Amino acid sequence: MITSTPVGEWTWELTTDGGEIRPTRAAQTAMAVWNELAERKLVVPGGKAIVRVCNRNDPRDVRVDASGLVMGTDPLAPGSALAQAVAQAEALDGDFIVFVRLECPGLWLEPGFTYRAEKLFAIHLEIWGGNLLVVALETFADVWLTMDTRDREQPEVYAANAPRLAAALRGISTLLGSAPTPGDENRHAAPSVTGFKDPRSEGFAYDDSWGTFEGLSRANLLDSRIPQSEDDYEQITEGSVRYFTIQRDGRTLGFVWASIDDTAAGYVPRTAAGDEAFDAGAAWLLGLREAHGRGLSPLAALDWLAMGPARPEIGVIVEETPQEAPSLDELEELSGRY
Known part of the structure; x- marks a missing residue:
């Protein structure tokens, strides 16, 4: 890891x-x-x-x-x-x-x-x-x-x-x-x-x-890059999640996700990508914040981000349809392992 x-x-x-x-x-x-x-x-x-x-x-x-x-x-x-x-x-x-x-x-x-x-x-x-x-x-x-x-x-x-x-x-x-x-x-x-x-x-x-502390450490690094706000989705879920892979220049930076039960959404940085993963993640979290402000549910927010104009500087969504992971922990495992 x-x-x-x-x-x-x-x-x-x-x-x-x-x-x-x-x-x-x-x-x-x-x-x-x-x-x-x-x-x-x-x-x-x-x-x-x-x-x-x-x-x-x-x-x-x-x-x-x-x-x-x-x-x-x-x-x-x-x-x-x-x-x-x-x-x-x-x-x-x-x-x-x-x-x-x-x-x-x-x-x-x-x-x-x-x-x-x-x-x-x-x-x-x-x-x-x-x-x-x-x-x-x-x-x-x-x-x-x-x-x-x-x-x-x-x-x-x-x-x-x-x-x-x-x-x-x-x-x-x-x-x-x-x-x-x-x-x-x-x-x-x-x-x-x-x-x-x-x-x-x-x-x-x-x-x-890693499972106990890394999620909190990465969340702190992401939060330090964006203004504080209460206009955010919950970022913890015990259930399965849908996600899109974010890449720039062919390198995976992280994953933007929403819970299947439509209660939470967030971004998981691929730690091996370094600061770029966190810098890009801050922009994707701000996108989720905007969707929350528009009154969209987490799953609707994920679709809204996918349909938005491409912003290569923060990475692009590479799949046409979202992938699924049995749990947020499994997605975080993927983001921290490679």
Whole structure:
């Protein structure tokens, strides 16, 4: 399953007794970590970067705030968006905290198939006091676990992916000169120095953590993109649903749905599509809100959206007639698995 919050995290700390750790070194270190992941075909070119610099004594005093920086094949090439943001940070003098974050598309393997997620890993670096560089690696998938985050054993998926992550962690540790500190156990899994502890013996902190928490996490991400309103349909149902697939440029972004009992409607983002799934989903939710304001029932709203003018920028409905799923949970499973 692909998640919107990290399944696990590992950190390394680099200190210096002489000289100052500058933003350029942080960015170069981030790319060196990226290369270790790329060598194992865990990440692929693309993704987005963030550079942020704030006053250490007053975090509200932000001097550089560059987000959504598109990373090309050479992210630090002269004149690139990331290089320009790093240069801005490099020009500052003072007691600052520097953040550099790379959100990386990557590939995971299942028997006979290779799948892509637009944010499989994130590489996050922070400079504190000019002499401490903290490097963190986050992953947003459970394919490194013997059991997925819905409590199902996955021996073939684990065998195909866990050794690649373990090799990457070893490579990064050699690069940075120390072993990683695994993050704390979270709602999904318990990281270890080589990957993750085996939930078959250790147990999960929560049963079906993906089913329990991911729906709420994704709803919060969608809601943060649209104004608050009470003019919405119920977005929870226990029964079966009808849905349309939303695609843009041949990629599935999510599914707009209505319950068969005509009591609820909503949008389920395909998490592997990354921010695009949530940005498009916000527009589809606003469409449902408009239908609600017109007095349409959920099923009528689904038909109304299908008959409306095409808006390629938010994705298009690809089926002529709606599909059916036995439950909203099954549709969410589809949206989070691939």
